[in-house]
Amino acid sequence: MADKEIMRGLKDVYIDTSEASFVDGQVGKLLYRGYNIHDLAEKSTFEEVIHLLLYAGLPRKDQLAELDATLRANREIPDEVVQVLRLVKDSHPMDALRTGVSALAAFDPEVDDNSPEATVRKGLRLTAQGPTVVAAHHRIRNGNEPVGPNADLNHAGNFLYMLSGAVPDEETQRLMDVDFILHAEHSSNASSFGARVTASTLSDLHSAIVTGIGVLKGPWHGGAAEAVMKMAQDIGQPENAEEYARKLLDSGGRIMGFGHRVYKAEDPRARHLRTRSQELGEKMGEPHWFQILRYMEEKVMVPYRSKGIYVNVDFFAGSIYHLLGIPEDLFIPIFALGRIPGWTLQCIEQYENNILMRPLLDYTGAMDLEYVPIEQRG
Ligand code: CMC
Numbered sequence: 001m002a003d004k005e006i007m008r009g010l011k012d013v014y015i016d017t018s019e020a021s022f023v024d025g026q027v028g029k030l031l032y033r034g035y036n037i038h039d040l041a042e043k044s045t046f047e048e049v050i051h052l053l054l055y056a057g058l059p060r061k062d063q064l065a066e067l068d069a070t071l072r073a074n075r076e077i078p079d080e081v082v083q084v085l086r087l088v089k090d091s092h093p094m095d096a097l098r099t100g101v102s103a104l105a106a107f108d109p110e111v112d113d114n115s116p117e118a119t120v121r122k123g124l125r126l127t128a129q130g131p132t133v134v135a136a137h138h139r140i141r142n143g144n145e146p147v148g149p150n151a152d153l154n155h156a157g158n159f160l161y162m163l164s165g166a167v168p169d170e171e172t173q174r175l176m177d178v179d180f181i182l183h184a185e186h187s188s189n190a191s192s193f194g195a196r197v198t199a200s201t202l203s204d205l206h207s208a209i210v211t212g213i214g215v216l217k218g219p220w221h222g223g224a225a226e227a228v229m230k231m232a233q234d235i236g237q238p239e240n241a242e243e244y245a246r247k248l249l250d251s252g253g254r255i256m257g258f259g260h261r262v263y264k265a266e267d268p269r270a271r272h273l274r275t276r277s278q279e280l281g282e283k284m285g286e287p288h289w290f291q292i293l294r295y296m297e298e299k300v301m302v303p304y305r306s307k308g309i310y311v312n313v314d315f316f317a318g319s320i321y322h323l324l325g326i327p328e329d330l331f332i333p334i335f336a337l338g339r340i341p342g343w344t345l346q347c348i349e350q351y352e353n354n355i356l357m358r359p360l361l362d363y364t365g366a367m368d369l370e371y372v373p374i375e376q377r378g
Pocket of ligand 1: 186205219258259260261262307309
């Protein structure tokens, strides 16, 4: 078996070329189609980033207006999908989103058209409909009726509106907008890879995005933000962080929101969420969440930097959502809503130059056993 090189977890394996995003894990650099994530987070909007990703360039004003109008016009979901969400009202919101996207496939007239044009149209529809699914399920599980989309609000503002029924202030809308920007695309991360595997069989975009949602759910991927907030609540006060972390690490546990398969320096997305977590905590009179997280980062986890373990995008995100009054189990669906354009782009690239994704496993089990009829088995 010496000639077989096993690349467990496909670590450091390039599976293809891509023009979607550039990630330099050694210096903590992230570009979406050439544009630095810091510029996009500070100066752009999620709608602009969707255009950048799906149409390969920043939009002119008229192009942005057209894309924005398309999103606003496609936010409604069929009553039948709302009925499905009622049936699964007690499930985790991420399961409800996965189920909702799957149900939406039944009503999409282009579901089986994998052309680039139709895939962009479906990606835009799913981007527009995703927040409606998450918000409707959230309201139903709390005994409320869904609130329909508000065409006066942008993508981020409308999502928050459909969750609570109240129009959020500009600052809160911008927080959610930046969060969606930061989560929009990240090369061949596990969920995008999963979506590409599905696309590589020439299955459809809805199926690929259902795959992406399922992969993203795990705590080693998108589930980390939820776990970080639970951890912060368990810690309670900054001075408890040291003991909490020591116990967890000594028993072989991991501190969620730290470490990344590619980044061996600070995840560049974390910077924007750190600043906003601090500002929002102070504004809301709840600075202790940020203090707990910062203590963990600056005191407890410093020795781990020599192993390339720094904060990732999920570490400060949860504290922001919490301060916005969003419950922990909505954190992963929010990540998913931001990632739909990225998953769509990854699938378009896969369809454009398709090859079936089918790696090998080195079999180490028994060989050539004799089949014994059931009556004769001891
Ligand atoms: N806390 C403590 N130790 C860690 C952590 C952590 N968060 N992450 C990695 N390590 C250790 C790990 O125990 C191992 O130690 P040793 O070499 O002594 O066995 C070493 O670092 C390498 O770990 P690995 O699992 O081989 O490394 P990886 O590159 O496969 O891990 C990861 C990536 C994200 C699975 C891991 O860092 C992790 O579990 N982090 C916590 C979960 C998390 O925050 N996930 C969100 C990722 S970013 C958002 C996203 O894109 O989903």
